Amino acid sequence: MIWKVLFLLVTIIRGDWKFIVQVFNLVRCSSGNLVCWLCDATNGILNGSLANSYTNTDGDWVKHICENVPWDSEPAFARLLFFVLLLFIAIDLMHIWHLGVGRDVCGSTLKYLILKPGYFAGRNHKEKLHSASKAVKEFAKERGLPLSAAGKKLTKAKLQWGGYPHLKLKAADVATYTQFLAHLSVTKSFGNDDLSTAVWAIDQAISVFMRGGMFLNAEQMDYARAMGLVFLRCWLKLAAVALRAKEKMYKVRPKIHLLQHCFLGHRRSCRNPGVDVVFMDEDWIKSMARLSKHTHKKTMALRTIQRYLAGLKQELRRFLKKQTA
Numbered sequence: 094m095i096w097k098v099l100f101l102l103v104t105i106i107r108g109d110w111k112f113i114v115q116v117f118n119l120v121r122c123s124s125g126n127l128v129c130w131l132c133d134a135t136n137g138i139l140n141g142s143l144a145n146s147y148t149n150t151d152g153d154w155v156k157h158i159c160e161n162v163p164w165d166s167e168p169a170f171a172r173l174l175f176f177v178l179l180l181f182i183a184i185d186l187m188h189i190w191h192l193g194v195g196r197d198v199c200g201s202t203l204k205y206l207i208l209k210p211g212y213f214a215g216r217n218h219k220e221k222l223h224s225a226s227k228a229v230k231e232f233a234k235e236r237g238l239p240l241s242a243a244g245k246k247l248t249k250a251k252l253q254w255g256g257y258p259h260l261k262l263k264a265a266d267v268a269t270y271t272q273f274l275a276h277l278s279v280t281k282s283f284g285n286d287d288l289s290t291a292v293w294a295i296d297q298a299i300s301v302f303m304r305g306g307m308f309l310n311a312e313q314m315d316y317a318r319a320m321g322l323v324f325l326r327c328w329l330k331l332a333a334v335a336l337r338a339k340e341k342m343y344k345v346r347p348k349i350h351l352l353q354h355c356f357l358g359h360r361r362s363c364r365n366p367g368v369d370v371v372f373m374d375e376d377w378i379k380s381m382a383r384l385s386k387h388t389h390k391k392t393m394a395l396r397t398i399q400r401y402l403a404g405l406k407q408e409l410r411r412f413l414k415k416q417t418a
């Protein structure tokens with residue numbers, strides 16, 4: 094008999110920013126003076142200067158990657174075998190882009206286009222929202238893209254119309270809306286070059302990550318970096334103009350800084366950040382939560398693992414049977 098021994102090794106830890114802050118005891122986080130676990134970027138003005146702010150895409154922070162530890166108390170994870178700060182913590186594009194900056198980009202762009210006379214058919218905002226919904230529905234159907242029932246009907250509430258626009262839809266819907274708006278940016282002029290360029294460029298950059306394999310080649314990395322930086326410069330310019338005009342548009346949040354790290358490839362690896370999205374992890378957690386509901390609270394952890402392993406064994410048997418049939 095041949096014995097095979099499996100060793101489990103943690104190679105990457107991923108989750109939303111809040112989770113990363115909690116498990117790594119991070120003092121550098123979106124609400125702190127220093128905003129990022131990877132670099133020295135500041136959250137706005139620090140010591141009277143904006144030079145190192147995360148909104149400064151050419152700030153000095155780009156030269157100081159992982160020079161200081163981002164916690165004041167060493168987390169248990171940092172004692173794992175082969176732990177390297179730069180490589181161990183993944184930047185999860187789903188929370189950073191699809192449920193963060195992407196929602197801002199889609200929200201502000203849609204509001205701008207609804208307010209632009211004659212862009213979408215209709216006599217009032219409600220009718221224009223209906224026209225936009227119809228157009229995105231047709232776009233998704235033609236290309237076989239996912240769109241939930243909520244995504245098929247735009248409303249002012251879903252766009253958070255009164256505040257900074259933020260398209261409050263599922264991550265998959267935001268991906269479809271991004272592609273839809275990028276398509277519009279080249280087929281029907283926005284009348285705002287910075288906005289149309291920003292939308293087109295970010296769709297190009299995200300597409301490299303989402304369609305690429307486990308590793309990106311030099312050409313893909315260069316393209317994502319170039320398109321990502323074009324997006325950042327246009328978006329930050331739009332935000333600065335809106336801020337001066339006291340308009341609530343083109344929100345800039347710290348997540349945009351982590352997006353820049355993805356574009357710059359600061360994790361010093363050609364590993365595609367697109368493979369670190371947690372779409373499947375979130376589905377798995379939901380199914381585990383459902384499973385644990387059927388266990389007693391005192392033995393929940395053990396029973397959930399046992400039930401999961403029993404199910405996994407069955408799935409593997411079914412898979413092997415299918416393979417050998």
Ligand SMILES: [Zn+2]
Pocket residue numbers: 129130131132133134154350354
């Ligand atoms: Zn940083």
